[in-house]
Structure formats: C-alpha cells, structure tokens
Amino acid sequence: MANAFIRKLSGFAELSGDDVAALTKATAFPRRVAKKTDLIREGDRPGPVFVMIDGWAIRYKVLPNGSRQVTAFLMPGDCCDLHIGMLAEMDHSIATTVDARVCTIGRADMDTLLDNHPKVARAMYIAQLTDEGTLRAWITSMGRRSSVERVAHLMCELYLRARNIGLVTSREFDLPISQIILADALGMTPVHINRVLKELRLAGAMLLKRGSLTVHDPEKLAEIAGFDENYLHRKMREL
Amino acid sequence: MANAFIRKLSGFAELSGDDVAALTKATAFPRRVAKKTDLIREGDRPGPVFVMIDGWAIRYKVLPNGSRQVTAFLMPGDCCDLHIGMLAEMDHSIATTVDARVCTIGRADMDTLLDNHPKVARAMYIAQLTDEGTLRAWITSMGRRSSVERVAHLMCELYLRARNIGLVTSREFDLPISQIILADALGMTPVHINRVLKELRLAGAMLLKRGSLTVHDPEKLAEIAGFDENYLHRKMREL
DNA sequence: CGCTGGATTGACTCGGATCAAGTCGAGTGG
DNA sequence: CCACTCGACTTGATCCGAGTCAATCCAGCG
Numbered sequence: 001m002a003n004a005f006i007r008k009l010s011g012f013a014e015l016s017g018d019d020v021a022a023l024t025k026a027t028a029f030p031r032r033v034a035k036k037t038d039l040i041r042e043g044d045r046p047g048p049v050f051v052m053i054d055g056w057a058i059r060y061k062v063l064p065n066g067s068r069q070v071t072a073f074l075m076p077g078d079c080c081d082l083h084i085g086m087l088a089e090m091d092h093s094i095a096t097t098v099d100a101r102v103c104t105i106g107r108a109d110m111d112t113l114l115d116n117h118p119k120v121a122r123a124m125y126i127a128q129l130t131d132e133g134t135l136r137a138w139i140t141s142m143g144r145r146s147s148v149e150r151v152a153h154l155m156c157e158l159y160l161r162a163r164n165i166g167l168v169t170s171r172e173f174d175l176p177i178s179q180i181i182l183a184d185a186l187g188m189t190p191v192h193i194n195r196v197l198k199e200l201r202l203a204g205a206m207l208l209k210r211g212s213l214t215v216h217d218p219e220k221l222a223e224i225a226g227f228d229e230n231y232l233h234r235k236m237r238e239l
Numbered sequence: 240m241a242n243a244f245i246r247k248l249s250g251f252a253e254l255s256g257d258d259v260a261a262l263t264k265a266t267a268f269p270r271r272v273a274k275k276t277d278l279i280r281e282g283d284r285p286g287p288v289f290v291m292i293d294g295w296a297i298r299y300k301v302l303p304n305g306s307r308q309v310t311a312f313l314m315p316g317d318c319c320d321l322h323i324g325m326l327a328e329m330d331h332s333i334a335t336t337v338d339a340r341v342c343t344i345g346r347a348d349m350d351t352l353l354d355n356h357p358k359v360a361r362a363m364y365i366a367q368l369t370d371e372g373t374l375r376a377w378i379t380s381m382g383r384r385s386s387v388e389r390v391a392h393l394m395c396e397l398y399l400r401a402r403n404i405g406l407v408t409s410r411e412f413d414l415p416i417s418q419i420i421l422a423d424a425l426g427m428t429p430v431h432i433n434r435v436l437k438e439l440r441l442a443g444a445m446l447l448k449r450g451s452l453t454v455h456d457p458e459k460l461a462e463i464a465g466f467d468e469n470y471l472h473r474k475m476r477e478l
Numbered sequence: 479c480g481c482t483g484g485a486t487t488g489a490c491t492c493g494g495a496t497c498a499a500g501t502c503g504a505g506t507g508g
Numbered sequence: 509c510c511a512c513t514c515g516a517c518t519t520g521a522t523c524c525g526a527g528t529c530a531a532t533c534c535a536g537c538g
Contacts, residue, residue: 009503012405020498038249042469043469045476046287059375061375061376061379063379063384063465064465064467065465067383068291068383068385069378069379069382071374071378071379073374081368081371082369083364083365083367083368086361086364086365086368086476087365087368087472087476087478088472088474088475089469089474091372091375091376091469091470092372092375092470122325122530125322125325126322127326129320129323129324129325130320131328131371132320132370132371132374133330133331134329135310135371135374136298136300136310136311136330136374137300137374138378139308139310139374139378139381140300140308140310142378142381142382142426143308143381143423143424143425143426144302144306144307144308144426145302147525147526148503149262160404162394166391171293177482178485179486180483180484180485183384185382187381187382187383188526188527188529189526189528190484190485191485191486191487191526191527191528191529192525192526192527193524194485194486194487195483195487198486198487200493209397210484210485210535215449216244226302226303230281230282230328231330231331232325232328233327233330235328236327237284237325237326237327244506259485384492385493386494417515417516417517418516418517419515419516419517427494427495428494428495428496429518430496430497430514430518430519431494431495432494433517433518433519433525434494434518436520437519439519447515449503449504449517479537479538480518480537480538481536481537481538482535482536482537483534483535483536484533484534484535484536485525485529485532485534485535486531486532486533486534487526487531487532487533488528488529488530488531488532489529489530490528490529490530491523491526491527491529492524492525492526492528493521493522493524493526493527494522494523494524494525494526495524496521496522496524497520497521497522497523498519498520498522499518499519499520500517500518500519500520501516501517501518501519502515502516502517502518503512503514503515503517504513504514504515504516505511505512505513505514505515505517506509506511506512506513506514507510507511507512507513507518508509508510508511508512
C-alpha cells in the first residue's frame with residue numbers, strides 16, 4: 001500500500017507506475033521523530049525538503065510577548081515548501097504534535113524527481129497552491145467568522161483532507177491536537193475553545209476527544225462553518 | 240528606469256543585463272485597468288500569469304453572508320502565483336483599488352523565461368515564498384495581536400515593501416487603500432479602524448490620509464507592532 | 479500513587495462591534 | 509461657479525462575544 005504522500009499526490013494528478021516507483025524510492029527510509037520535537041526552527045538555515053509519512057505536525061510562529069500562533073497543520077502526506085532551500089533563513093518553526101515518521105529529500109534528488117516526472121512536479125505544485133489557498137481560507141476564518149464557525153470550518157477542512165488520503169473510517173480519524181493547540185491556531189483561548197467544542201457536541205455535529213475526531217453530521221458541520229471546499233483544489237483541470 | 244517588477248526581483252537575486260532585458264521584453268506592453276475592476280474572480284478558470292506594473296490591487300474572498308476578507312495587497316511589482324495555470328478554478332478574486340497598469344505573461348513565455356534565466360526563476364520563487372510568509376504573518380496578526388498592533392504591523396509591512404522597490408520619498412508613499420478595505424483586511428469594522436488610525440496619529444507614529452501614508456516615526460511604529468521583518472526575506476543566501 | 483498537562487466549568491471584565499448621527503470632499507451637472 | 513450627490517471619514521453611546529481569573533477534575537505515566 002502506497003504511503004500517505006503518494007496517496008495525496010495521486011489526488012492531484014494521474015501518476016504512472018513509474019512516477020509512483022520514483023516517489024516510493026525517494027520516501028523509502030523515513031526516520032522516527034518524537035512528539036513535540038521541532039523539525040526546524042525560525043531563524044534556522046533551511047535544509048532538505050521534508051515529508052510527513054506518519055503523525056502530525058504544526059507550523060507556528062512565536063511573538064515577542066511569548067504567545068504562539070499556529071499557521072498550519074501538517075498531516076501524513078504533507079510536506080514543507082518545495083523551494084525552501086532557496087531561503088537564507090526560516091520565518092517560522094515546525095514541530096511534531098505526536099511521535100511521527102518523516103522523510104527528507106535532498107535538493108539534488110528533488111530536482112531529478114521534478115525534471116524526470118512532470119506529473120509528479122505538477123501534483124506537487126498543485127499541492128503547494130492548495131497550501132496557499134488554505135492559508136487564505138484560514139485568514140478568512142480569523143477575520144470574518146465567529147468562533148463557532150471558525151472551529152467548525154477548521155474541523156471540516158481537516159476531516160476532508162484526512163478523508164482524501166484515506167485516514168477516515170466511519171466518520172472518525174486520529175487527530176492528535178490538544179485544545180491548547182487549537183486555541184493557538186484559531187486565535188482564541190483554550191477556555192473558549194472548550195466551550196465551543198461543547199456547543200458543537202451538543203448540536204450533534206461532531207465530537208473531539210483526546211486524540212480523535214468523530215464527525216457525526218458532516219452536512220450540519222459544513223453548514224455551521226459556511227464551508228466551501230473549492231480551495232482544496234480536488235477538481236482536476238482537463239488539459 | 241526599470242519597472243517595479245524588475246526592481247523587486249533584483250532585490251531577491253543578482254540579475255544580469257541579459258536577465259533584465261528578458262524581463263523588460265516580457266513586460267513591455269502593460270494594459271490599463273480601471274479602479275475597482277476584478278482582474279480575476281473566484282470560480283474563474285485561471286489564464287496567464289499577471290504582474291502589477293503600476294497601481295494597487297487586493298486579493299479577497301467573499302463569504303456566504305456577504306462579508307469580505309482581504310488576504311493580500313498587491314503593489315507595483317507584485318504578481319499572482321506562478322503556477323496559477325495548473326488550477327481548475329480560482330479560489331479567490333483579485334481587484335484593483337485604483338486605476339492601474341497590468342502585464343500578462345503567457346504560459347509559454349513564462350516557461351521560456353524560467354528555463355533560460357535561472358536567476359530570474361530563483362528570484363520569482365523567493366518572491367512566492369515571501370508571499371507565503373506574508374500570509375503566515377497575517378494570520379499571526381489576526382490571531383494574536385491587538386487591533387492597534389495589527390494596524391501598525393500591516394503599515395510597517397507595506398512601508399518596507401514600498402521602500403524596497405523605491406516608492407517611498409521622505410517617509411511617505413502612495414497608499415490607495417480606504418479604511419473600509421483596511422477593515423476587511425484586518426478583520427475589524429471601519430469604525431474601529433478609524434479610531435485606531437487616530438490613536439496612531441496622536442502617538443506621532445504615522446498618518447494615513449486619502450491615498451497616502453506618512454510614517455513619521457518608523458521605530459515607534461515597529462515597536463508598537465512588534466514587527467520582525469524576517470518574513471520578507473531580504474537577506475540573501477550565500478551560495 | 480502522586481505528579482503533570484490537559485479538559486471543564488463558573489463569575490466577572492473589557493475590547494471591539496453595533497447603532498446612530500453627523501461631516502467632509504471629490505465629482506457632476508445645471 | 510455653485511448646488512447636489514454619493515462615498516468615505518469621524519465621533520459618541522451602548523452592547524455583547526470572548527478573554528481573564530480561579531477552581532476543580534481527569535488520565536496517563538514515571
């Protein structure tokens with residue numbers, strides 16, 4: 001069975017057996033990383049591209065006053081920016097939230113991969129545009145949605161992304177994200193996140209318990225969120 | 240005198256005379272666009288890449304309930320995503336805020352440019368990573384900064400970006416952005432934006448009047464904002 | 479078995495939204 | 509050249525969603 005990275009890219013372009021073989025080779029030797037470990041820190045000089053094979057991570061920034069803002073969730077299959085190596089230094093940090101397995105792909109290998117496998121390159125570029133669309137959707141949530149809508153919107157997104165790579169079984173999937181992280185992601189306090197989760201639970205929409213999310217009523221959740229999945233770019237462009 | 244696009248890219252990589260000539264050729268024939276005109280709309284199928292030569296534009300999304308969120312300001316020299324053409328449809332709209340001049344670069348021309356001018360390609364990729372860093376800084380502002388800090392932070396960013404392409408004269412530059420747009424950008428109401436601008440004015444930090452911004456005291460403004468310019472990636476990577 | 483980090487709930491406060499009433503200024507047409 | 513208009517800006521009064529503070533509970537784990 002292909003790993004999450006390959007499953008994800010397959011959703012963005014039709015990969016040949018050869019493409020899949022090259023990707024399998026590039027991600028053959030993941031390393032283990034303990035939970036709450038920084039994969040890279042703000043100010044570091046970027047190294048190779050890395051890919052989450054297993055487990056979750058967050059991108060985050062820390063402000064002078066010590067507060068933290070999470071700007072993205074990386075689930076299995078997600079990777080950092082393709083051209084990260086061109087930067088002099090990182091403008092944010094990335095840390096695992098659980099024990100994880102991560103692959104690194106060196107600059108040279110990545111170039112070879114992109115040059116020899118146009119379908120793979122295409123899929124990766126679409127993945128990157130999707131990440132950018134996700135950032136814009138995030139800003140939209142922060143600026144113009146109420147706290148309930150905001151939480152519901154994020155949960156909708158994570159649910160769909162997890163489903164797209166086959167992580168959801170009977171409306172449930174692993175979501176190793178504490179309420180504290182959620183608060184730092186949505187610009188709220190842990191206390192208020194807790195109340196909102198209770199509200200969504202009582203509405204019969206979803207249930208987040210330690211380490212996993214169950215979406216009892218996807219339609220209701222999407223309606224509460226005002227969710228439009230267009231920014232996830234699952235629709236293919238006919239060439 | 241080189242146009243804003245070339246001035247901006249020169250800040251990200253050392254372009255040769257040949258590189259500049261190719262860019263000049265590619266952006267030789269801008270077209271005029273009236274103010275408040277959509278350059279592209281959410282749901283549209285993307286066309287060629289386009290570049291702002293003169294004038295300002297905003298990226299924005301509109302929610303089901305009619306409210307609007309601005310997710311980026313495009314100033315002269317800025318462009319849309321390089322790989323926009325791979326998407327089946329746009330996930331946001333882009334509109335001018337003033338009369339502007341805009342260039343389009345067709346897919347084939349763009350490919351030629353990127354293949355034959357690695358320095359240009361490098362500069363464009365760094366520009367794109369900077370745009371992404373800007374989105375993350377934006378999220379951080381929305382989530383974890385007070386309204387005064389938020390406004391100050393945005394003004395700092397715009398001031399620096401404008402200065403980097405030579406638009407600032409004696410701490411002043413054209414900023415054709417209404418308080419309403421500002422409100423939609425920062426997730427606030429126009430009323431509150433107005434009060435915050437007054438506060439920053441009385442603090443002697445800056446003055447925003449119809450169409451232009453004067454930063455009387457850049458240090459003070461940066462201090463209020465808790466501004467760190469690292470995400471604008473002006474520092475070059477020694478190869 | 480106690481320690482620690484996360485989850486939960488209640489009481490109180492406050493930043494920014496909302497509502498409402500102007501004012502100002504750039505066009506536009508008579 | 510002046511009156512009219514419309515969009516943007518300004519200011520005050522009031523309200524409410526979410527933050528803050530403070531206990532308490534709970535589960536996993538060394």
